[in-house]
Structure formats: C-alpha cells, structure tokens
Amino acid sequence: MTATFRLVTLSPELQVTDAKGETLMQVKQKLLTLREDTTVFADAEKTRPLYRMKADRVMGFRAVHRITRLRDEQVIGAVRAVGLRSLWSARYDVTDAQDREVLTIREENPWIKVIDGLIDEIPVIGWIAGMFINPSYLMLNTAGETVFRIRKRRSLVERRFILEPVTPPDPALDPDLVVLALIETVLLERERG
Secondary structure, eight states, rough: EEEEESSSSSSSSSEHHHOOOOEEEEEEEOOOOOOOOEEESSSSOSSSSHHHHHHEESSSOOEEEEEEEEETTTEEEEEOTTTTTGSSEEEEEEEESSSSSEEEESSTTHHHHHHHHHHTTTHHHHHHHTTTTEEEEEEEESSSOEEEEEEEESSSSSEEEEEEEESOOTSSOOHHHHHHHHHHHHHHTTTOO
C-alpha cells in the first residue's frame, strides 16, 4: 500500500493506492482551520466521504485525532501524539473504538530528524538532500512486535510513503484503522525528509 502526498497543492492532499496502483482512498485536509480536520474519500473525485479525522485541540504534544466513520457517525479509533518524547522521536498511540491501545507508531531512527533539521537550513542543498533523507516508522502491536513499517521513498515532486507488512497482524485489528493511522502519521510527519 502506498500513500502519496503531493507537494504542490493549495491544501494538503494524500492518495492511498494498493499494490496495483488503484485508488483506495483520497484524503483532503481542510485549509485554514485552527484544529486539523481531514476527510477521507472512497474515490479520487472526492464525492464519497468515508471517514473524518479531527484533532481535539489547536496544537499540542498530546493532541488526539479522532477517526469517525461518516456513514453512522461512529468513532472507530484515534491517533494520539505522545508527550515530550515526540520532540526527539515521533511517537503516536493508536486506540480502537473503546479507547484501548492497539498499535504504537514510532520513528525507527530519530537521528534522521536531527540530520534533516541541520541540512534543511542550507539553501538549495537542503532541498536536494531532502530527497535522500528518508525516515521510517514502525507500527508495533501491544506485545511490542513490529507489524508494519512505514517508509518514505525518494521523490522530487511528492512525498511517497509505503506501508510494508513485517509480521501478520492480529485478525481482530481493524484494517481500516491501520490504513487511517498510516494516513494520519503521514499528514503529521510530512514535513520531515
């Protein structure tokens, strides 16, 4: 599964495709809002809304992004930024509809962020080097085992993130929640690398 974020757009948009390149979801983040508000559509034309992901506060280390299925207005889960540790290493907890933690997403190598921050300050070179600084994130289950890896791929005009399975996920885990957690992570971390 691939999530592609185009760099040259007025408002942040993301397209999620399967291995065959077929669109699974089209994501559009509202522009000029105080709290992040994102709608996930079933089609590229953005005519069939499926989910809404909205932050519970303007900004902060512990912002919770609730994921609501629009068909029946049911919360299916949330992605929560984890405290001050996110200054060094990005970490998010993914919870289900009952607010139980089901996954943790964490940066695989925090030094990538440090290198990116230093190089990014150099005019022109920072922009070119951004193609080669590719952060990755691990999705861990409650036992601490890596279930998925999210990797950024090199690209000049877009940011492309790949969701790679590492071990078979728990069958009880909602696959839509996994994909939506990937989407939220990409939207929150898109400026890195």
